[in-house]
Amino acid sequence: MRLSTKGQYGLRAMFELAINYGEGPLSLKTIADRQYISEHYLEQLIATMRKAGLVSSTRGAQGGYVLSRSPEEITVGQVIRVLEGPLAPVECVIDDEESVCDRSGYCPTRIVWKKIRDSINQVVDSITLQDMVDDYRKMHPDESYMFYI
Amino acid sequence: MRLSTKGQYGLRAMFELAINYGEGPLSLKTIADRQYISEHYLEQLIATMRKAGLVSSTRGAQGGYVLSRSPEEITVGQVIRVLEGPLAPVECVIDDEESVCDRSGYCPTRIVWKKIRDSINQVVDSITLQDMVDDYRKMHPDESYMFYI
DNA sequence: TTTAATGCCTACTAATATACTCGGAATTAC
DNA sequence: GTAATTCCGAGTATATTAGTAGGCATTAAA
Incomplete structure (x- = not known):
């Protein structure tokens, strides 16, 4: 049960925007280079996040991307769900409707899937992105971000 | 981030064996019919579980499968991991070695993946399979298992 | 001792998703 | 005007999934 690279790359990109929050837009190329992601591929992922309202873009020279909200207002869950869809271990627990299958009301495995789903989403x-930035800075109090790469 | 049908079907099959524990072997066909799983496909899954020591088989007429241990000694985690591999949201947290990538020691996203991994595995x-049986019986105290199908 | 019921094994396959690549049009700072 | 950038649609190689197919091996029961 793996996340695809969409979620992985997307969160790395969002971390990059979070740690540079308030310092103007970052170009796609900058993000891709710093996070070792294919530029063209990241472009598709960030387009999805832009359409979902997580990032805003500025076109043209010196343009780039910024977070649409401050890092403490964006959760990891929001980012991953935008790129990967609902975080559910099986389709029948994407939502709580009992109608997904004729046994759902008394299916013993479905209870298990719901518990997994809820624990993932709770985490x-x-x-938030700010938590990730704080964690990172706590681990590297003496280094400037330039040395991150 | 979905489980494949291997984990889903496998757990359903194991529940079937658990609720019939102590009553002799169940044939592949019986399990497949009761749980609406392709017989040939289930055969492959149950072969994996047999090799992993979760079920035992009896060959020949009137043969079939039984749990190798009692239902309270088999967890959902054991079943799913045998069929799906390690339950980790990304490869780099399958185990805790820092050597998986050159940034692992200070990668802010890796911390997130570890938290997800741990919460899934904790659940x-x-x-146990016995918990699932108990849940099922609690929901259907007045019905014999015959009506489950 | 035959036969039917069963498990065991290997190989094949259609459909889908993944993780990209490619080329070019539109926009904007300098 | 030009270079730097975002935006957009299309194409593609590879892997995985979710099976299917066919036959051999074993054993209980008639």
């Missing part, structure tokens, strides 16, 4: 919804 | 390792 990702409780971590 | 699945705390649920």
Whole structure:
């Protein structure tokens, strides 16, 4: 049960925007270079995030991307769900409707899938981009961000 | 981030064996029919579980499969990991070695993946097949299992 | 001792998703 | 005007998934 690279790359890109929040737009190329992601591929991912309202763009020279909200207002869960869809281990627990299958009301495995789903979402919804930045800075108090790469 | 049908079908099959535990072997066909799974496909999954020591088989007429241990000694986590591999949202947190990538020691996203991994495993390792049987019986105290199908 | 019921094994396959690549049009700072 | 950038649609190689197919091996029961 793996996340695709969409979620992985997307969160790395968002971290990059978060740690540079308030310092003007970052170009796609800058983000891709610093996070070792294919530029063209990241372009598609960031387009998805732009359409979902997580990032804003400025076109033209010196343009780039910034977070649409401050890092403490964006959770890991929001980012991953935009890129990967609902975080559910099986389709029948994407939402709580009992109508997804004729056994859903008394399916013993479905209870298990719901518990997994809820625990994943609880984790990702409780971590903000700001938390990630704080964690990073706590681990590297003496280094400037330039040395991150 | 979905489980494949291997994990889903496998757990359904194991539930079937658990609720019939102590009553002799169940044939592949019986399990497949009751759980609406392709017989040939289930055969491959149950072969994996047999090799992993979760079920035992009896060949020949009147043969079939039984759990190798009692339902309270088999967790959902054991079943899913045998069929799906390690439950980790990304490869770099399958184990805790820092050597998987050159940034692993200070990668801010890796911390997130570890938290997701741990929360999933905590859930699945705390649920046994007996728990699933108990849940099922609690929901259907007045019905014999014959009506489950 | 035959036969039917069963498990065991290897190989094949259609459909889908993934993780990109490619080329070019539109926009804007300098 | 030009270079730097975002925006957009299309194409593609590879891997995975979710099976299917066919036959051999084993054993209980008639």
